[in-house]
Amino acid sequence: MSARRRGGILGAVLLAGLALSSLEGLGAGGDEMFTGMWTADLTLAAVQTNPITAFRSRLDCQLNFGPLTLSTRSDFDVDGWLWQSFEAASNVGFFSLEADVLYAPDPWAFCYASGFVKFDFQQVWLTYYVGFIGSVFADDVLRGSVLEIGSSFAGVQVKGLLFLGATLDGILFEPTPSYAACNSGTCCVAPSPSERYYEVLPVQSDSLSFTGARVTFQSYLCYDVTLTATTEFSPAGFEFQDFEVEIWSIGLVPINLDVLLHFEMQSKSLTIEPKIGLGNRQCYGRVLVELITPGPVGLIEGFSVYGLDLFLETPGFAFRSLSLLDTEHFSLYRADSLSLADAIWVDEIGAPGVCGHAGEALPEYWEIVGIAAYRGDPTCRVLSFLALSFFGESDSLFDWMRTEFRVELSVMEDLAVRSTVIIDSDGVSEWSLGMRIAW
Numbered sequence: 029m030s031a032r033r034r035g036g037i038l039g040a041v042l043l044a045g046l047a048l049s050s051l052e053g054l055g056a057g058g059d060e061m062f063t064g065m066w067t068a069d070l071t072l073a074a075v076q077t078n079p080i081t082a083f084r085s086r087l088d089c090q091l092n093f094g095p096l097t098l099s100t101r102s103d104f105d106v107d108g109w110l111w112q113s114f115e116a117a118s119n120v121g122f123f124s125l126e127a128d129v130l131y132a133p134d135p136w137a138f139c140y141a142s143g144f145v146k147f148d149f150q151q152v153w154l155t156y157y158v159g160f161i162g163s164v165f166a167d168d169v170l171r172g173s174v175l176e177i178g179s180s181f182a183g184v185q186v187k188g189l190l191f192l193g194a195t196l197d198g199i200l201f202e203p204t205p206s207y208a209a210c211n212s213g214t215c216c217v218a219p220s221p222s223e224r225y226y227e228v229l230p231v232q233s234d235s236l237s238f239t240g241a242r243v244t245f246q247s248y249l250c251y252d253v254t255l256t257a258t259t260e261f262s263p264a265g266f267e268f269q270d271f272e273v274e275i276w277s278i279g280l281v282p283i284n285l286d287v288l289l290h291f292e293m294q295s296k297s298l299t300i301e302p303k304i305g306l307g308n309r310q311c312y313g314r315v316l317v318e319l320i321t322p323g324p325v326g327l328i329e330g331f332s333v334y335g336l337d338l339f340l341e342t343p344g345f346a347f348r349s350l351s352l353l354d355t356e357h358f359s360l361y362r363a364d365s366l367s368l369a370d371a372i373w374v375d376e377i378g379a380p381g382v383c384g385h386a387g388e389a390l391p392e393y394w395e396i397v398g399i400a401a402y403r404g405d406p407t408c409r410v411l412s413f414l415a416l417s418f419f420g421e422s423d424s425l426f427d428w429m430r431t432e433f434r435v436e437l438s439v440m441e442d443l444a445v446r447s448t449v450i451i452d453s454d455g456v457s458e459w460s461l462g463m464r465i466a467w
Contacts, residue, residue, distance in 0.1 A: 062467075064089040069221075069446075069462035081458075082106055084221045095120045103221070109133040110203045111224055122148050130224060132205040138162040139205055142228040152179050159194050159228030165207060172230035172239070183248040191240040193232035200225055238263055252276040268292045282308050303337075310341045316374060318354075334358050335374045346400040350374055352393075360390045364448075366412040366434060372396050393420040393429065404438075412436045422453070429453070442466040 064087070071082035083106040090099040096118045103111040112133050117126040127143035142159040154177050161170040172194025178187040189196060198210035201224040209229055231239060245257045258270040271289040276282075286303040305314030316335035334354035340347045348368040352360055358376055365371040377391065390396075397417045404410035418430040429452060436446035443465055450458040 061092055062090070063092070065464065065466040067462065067464045069460055071458060071460040073458065080106065082460075086221065103224075105203070105222055110222060111201070113224070124148065128226070130201065130226070132164070132203075137164040137205070139164060139201060139207075140199070140226060142226055144228075151181050153177075157194070157196065157228050159199075159226070159230040161199075161207070161230050164205065166233075168233035170230040170233050171236070172228070172232055173236060174228065185244075185246045187244045187246075189242040189244075191238070191242070193236040193239055194228055194230045195240065196227050197229055198225060198227055199229040240267070276308055282306055282312075284308070284312055284314065305337070307339075311339065313338050318357075337374070339368070341368070344402050346402075347398070348372065349395070349397045351395045355391065355394055360393050360396055362388050362390060362396070362416070364434075366400070366414050366436060368398050368400050368414065371414065372398060372416065390418065393418045394427075395419040408438075409436075410438045430457075 066085070066087050068085040069083070070080065072079050073081045083104075085104040087102045088099065090097060097116070099115045099117075101111070101113045101115075102109070110133075111130060113128060113130045115126070115128045118124065123146070125143065125145045128141065129138070130140040131137065132139050139162045140160065142157070144155055144157045146153060146155040155175075157174040157176070159172055163169050173192045174194050174196055175190040175192070176187065176196075178185065180186075199207055200210055201207045203222050209231075240263065241261045243259045245255075247255045249255065252275060254274045256270070256272045256274075258268075258272075260267040260269075269291045271291075273285065273287050275285040277284070284303075284305045284307060303314050303316055305312050307313055314337040315333055316337060317331050318334050319331045332354065334352065335358065336349070336351040336353070338347075338349040346368045350360060350372055352358055352374060358374055360372065361375055362372050363370060377389070396419070399415050401413045402409050402411065412435065414432075414434040416432045417428065418432075419427045420429045421427065422429050431451050433449045433451075434446070435448075436444055438444045444463065446462045446464075448458070448460045449456060
């Protein structure tokens with residue numbers, strides 16, 4: 029192991045030790061004035077000269093002074109210190125604000141800053157966002173702001189966004205350091221451990237000007253029916269119109285339907301993406317359908333079934349099977365999660381919605397079968413177990429190619445340990461150990 033790698037691991041351990049040693053001075057003061065969490069994961073290879081193939085660690089510390097909260101987050105990997113961020117937040121009645129600053133420690137450079145001021149009167153709210161991208165990525169500092177006005181009443185929510193040199197589509201920072209702008213839906217709040225995600229995406233370096241607007245209408249007709257309409261404009265005019273309906277039951281019939289209509293005036297294109305099935309949120313069977321619309325708007329020549337999704341969840345057990353019938357245009361994806369609802373899914377090859385690099389594409393597989401078992405309250409599980417079996421084109425029995433086992437155990441209230449084992453046709457290919465300490 030290189031000296032830099034040893035230094036990175038040692039630095040994470042030392043910072044964790046300093047935080048833990050501060051418990052008597054701050055945590056003992058009562059009222060949870062000082063809180064935090066330290067997580068660490070070590071990945072080992074079965075047969076290699078250097079058995080440690082990956083290491084990541086995260087240290088979060090938080091100070092609470094009444095309505096004011098100050099916090100820091102430090103991220104490490106096997107090569108050293110990745111990210112350092114500082115955050116301040118305050119919430120007093122209808123008024124709240126938040127500021128966040130991100131640095132790349134090696135070399136130490138300002139990468140990003142964002143914040144917002146919000147006035148929330150329950151049924152009506154107004155939020156003003158600002159963001160800055162450091163000149164480490166370009167010749168000039170990029171900046172921008174977004175004004176949000178929203179209202180919610182009787183199950184109907186209307187929200188308008190005015191973009192002034194920025195959007196709320198998201199920005200993903202990678203440890204190079206570099207960053208990637210995210211279109212709407214292409215990033216999520218939980219990227220891979222080495223990445224950092226923020227909501228405000230600045231795009232201008234000179235005086236701020238109008239860069240677009242978005243209006244979203246969402247209606248909850250009941251618990252099982254949700255309607256969403258999104259209209260977006262750019263300085264050139266209309267961009268797109270989305271209509272989405274999510275139905276989990278019609279009356280007492282457990283029919284679930286998820287349909288997205290995407291309409292672009294300039295390209296005269298209409299996209300319809302339906303998911304049809306029977307069941308409810310805890311038990312369903314879905315057929316993933318792609319409509320064939322090669323002609324002009326409104327012409328549907330046929331449809332093709334590209335996948336099957338079977339899901340069953342009880343308070344202590346879950347089962348899911350994802351079968352992919354069209355591997356040419358679609359792929360299976362996986363993420364490091366102990367929930368079957370979030371661990372695997374189907375999407376277009378190279379399509380957005382895969383949460384940065386946390387969603388790993390698995391083009392060599394055509395089916396994933398998973399089971400999960402839990403013990404304890406859903407909000408505080410003592411034991412979580414997940415097993416995923418991957419099937420693809422191979423000469424093995426049933427085309428089996430790989431199985432993953434993930435387990436997390438809460439040893440006590442503030443201490444949890446976890447482990448992941450990956451087995452393929454060559455035996456144990458990967459083994460990771462992790463722990464989480466909170467105070």
